[in-house]
Amino acid sequence: MEQKKWPETWREVTPGCIVFTPGSASTYKTGSWRAQKPVWDNSKCIKCGICYIFCPEACIHEDKNGYFYADLDYCKGCGICAHECWPQAIKMMEEEV
Amino acid sequence: MSIVQNFEVFVPKLIEKREFFSPGHRACQGCGEVVALRLVLKALGENAIISNATGCMEIISSAYPHTAWMHPYIHVAFENTAAVASGVEAALKALRRKGKISDRYVKSVGVAGDGGTADIGLQALSGAVERGHDMIFVCLDNEAYMNTGIQRSSQTPFMASTTTSPAGKVIPGQRTEKKNMPEIMVAHRALYVATACPSYPIDLINKVKKAKNTAGPSYLHILSVCPTGWRSPSNETMKLGRLAVETGIFPLYEVEKGKYRITWEVGKRRPVEDYLKIQGRFRHLTPEHIKQIQEKVDREYELLLNKVKYSKSWA
Numbered sequence: 375m376e377q378k379k380w381p382e383t384w385r386e387v388t389p390g391c392i393v394f395t396p397g398s399a400s401t402y403k404t405g406s407w408r409a410q411k412p413v414w415d416n417s418k419c420i421k422c423g424i425c426y427i428f429c430p431e432a433c434i435h436e437d438k439n440g441y442f443y444a445d446l447d448y449c450k451g452c453g454i455c456a457h458e459c460w461p462q463a464i465k466m467m468e469e470e471v
Numbered sequence: 472m473s474i475v476q477n478f479e480v481f482v483p484k485l486i487e488k489r490e491f492f493s494p495g496h497r498a499c500q501g502c503g504e505v506v507a508l509r510l511v512l513k514a515l516g517e518n519a520i521i522s523n524a525t526g527c528m529e530i531i532s533s534a535y536p537h538t539a540w541m542h543p544y545i546h547v548a549f550e551n552t553a554a555v556a557s558g559v560e561a562a563l564k565a566l567r568r569k570g571k572i573s574d575r576y577v578k579s580v581g582v583a584g585d586g587g588t589a590d591i592g593l594q595a596l597s598g599a600v601e602r603g604h605d606m607i608f609v610c611l612d613n614e615a616y617m618n619t620g621i622q623r624s625s626q627t628p629f630m631a632s633t634t635t636s637p638a639g640k641v642i643p644g645q646r647t648e649k650k651n652m653p654e655i656m657v658a659h660r661a662l663y664v665a666t667a668c669p670s671y672p673i674d675l676i677n678k679v680k681k682a683k684n685t686a687g688p689s690y691l692h693i694l695s696v697c698p699t700g701w702r703s704p705s706n707e708t709m710k711l712g713r714l715a716v717e718t719g720i721f722p723l724y725e726v727e728k729g730k731y732r733i734t735w736e737v738g739k740r741r742p743v744e745d746y747l748k749i750q751g752r753f754r755h756l757t758p759e760h761i762k763q764i765q766e767k768v769d770r771e772y773e774l775l776l777n778k779v780k781y782s783k784s785w786a
Contacts, residue, residue: 380536391535397493399532399539404495423484427672428709430505433494436484448494452501452698453706466706 400448404431408451410466416441418463425455425464486676487513496539498531501705503696503712504611505531507669508582511609511693512542514679519578520559521545524552524587527618527697528611549583549591553599553608556581560604578607578683585612585626589652600659600688607682608690610652613697621700625650628720629767630760631752633700638755648767656690657726660785663689665725665734670712674723674734681725694721702751714746719772730784731775743768 381387388394412425421440433448434455444455456464491512498505504527512519520543523529529546532539547555560579566572581599583592588610596608615633616622623636627645632638636645656664663685667675675693682689696712698705715721716735720743723735743765747753756764 393533393536393538395538396541397539399495399497399534399537400493402495402497402537404497407500421484423482427483427486427510428506428669430498430502430509430708431494431496432490432492432509445494450500452708453704454501454506454708457706458709 403447404450405447408446408449409469410451410453411446411449411469412444412451412453412455412464413467414441414443415463415465418461420461420463422460424458424460428454428458430454483672486672487516489513489517491515491517491541492532493539493541495537496531497534498527499697499699499705501698501708502527502531503669503698503708504528504584504613506672506708507611507667507675507693507695510669510672510675511582511679511691514676515542515578515580515607515683517542518576519580520563522547522552522556522559522579522581524581524583524592525549526584526587526611527613528582528584530618549587551595552581552583552587552592553596553606556606556608557599557602557604560606579605581606581608583608583610584617585610585614585652586616586624588612589625589650593655596690597655597659600656600661600690604688605686606688607679608688609679610690610692611695612652612692613695613700614649615697615700617697617700626652629764630756632755633752643755643757643760644752653690653692653724653726657729659688660729661690662687663725663727664692665690666692666694666721666723668694668712668716668721668723670709671716671723671735678725678734700752702754703749707749711746711749714741714749717741718743718746719768720746722772722775724775724779726782728784728786729782731779731782733775733779740772 426434431448433445434442453466456466492509522545556579615627621633623633628649630644632644638644653664663682665678667678696708719740724733
């Protein structure tokens with residue numbers, strides 16, 4: 375069952391407020407919460423995946439070369455990845471407006 | 472099953488790739504509870520039904536037209552998470568017996584915060600574990616009622632300042648000690664009880680897998696750091712979890728049928744000051760207070776080591 379992004383009237387509210395699309399929170403972009411963004415230096419990266427495992431947003435993905443990148447649509451800029459990275463390949467940079 | 476999974480090789484890259492908790496949820500920056508939940512769901516795999524109490528994890532994941540969950544999910548009230556999870560398990564059993572659903576094994580999982588486990592949901596949990604349902608109960612312990620604005624719970628540690636146990640000139644914050652929830656569950660004869668922390672992800676995943684393979688009630692107590700409520704920087708979430716384990720404040724152990732085992736050996740414990748001084752909720756502590764906390768932690772750790780030494784499996 376297809377759901378709208380927001381119900382417009384009370385008639386569109388589903389019975390029991392059931393949500394029919396699993397994982398539909400990903401239509402809501404949290405990237406605008408961010409003040410700093412993580413930037414990867416791939417020459418230092420050892421491809422361990424510790425940034426991927428510790429990301430609370432689940433927004434860090436692996437590219438086809440085995441390096442990691444953050445999906446900036448969702449990244450909230452908490453800085454856990456930069457703090458936990460052993461070889462210090464990740465730096466938090468100020469977001470440019 | 473790849474060859475790597477047959478050995479005890481722990482590489483973060485080799486854990487489950489599928490995500491069962493979608494991005495776009497509304498957790499605070501640097502939330503440790505979401506990391507814990509994400510790892511728990513990865514370890515559970517797709518064959519699980521989640522009953523989730525009210526609390527941070529419900530608020531952030533299921534704001535009405537959206538949901539962050541990929542599993543079948545039911546939101547229940549604070550006090551009856553374990554009751555609903557046990558009901559789900561009984562219903563699955565009955566439907567399977569009548570041949571109405573496929574023979575696939577599906578685990579019923581209750582997820583609650585520390586308020587939903589140790590304070591409000593305790594009697595339902597006690598009943599569910601006593602009846603011996605085949606379910607996992609996961610307590611994501613962030614040590615206060617964080618989603619309503621940092622009120623004390625029975626899991627708030629000694630001398631922590633919260634909005635309902637504020638630190639003043641006379642009383643230095645919370646006056647009671649943290650209730651030992653895993654111990655209560657061991658006393659209920661839960662088959663598998665473990666404490667875990669998302670700062671040790673492989674350890675956490677192994678414990679969830681062990682609980683999943685236990686045919687009976689199992690209980691997981693997961694310390695999840697809350698930067699908002701603990702008044703700590705958001706990027707030091709994982710460091711705080713590690714310090715809690717290294718200082719002996721939150722030792723990682725598991726209890727299999729009454730037999731205690733420490734899963735993460737800490738050689739020489741660090742002084743508790745290292746853990747306390749980076750948190751704003753312990754900002755008011757004087758050296759005497761820290762000494763008092765150190766004594767309590769030493770005593771608790773000694774008790775745990777005794778249990779490890781003398782406990783026996785009942786099976």
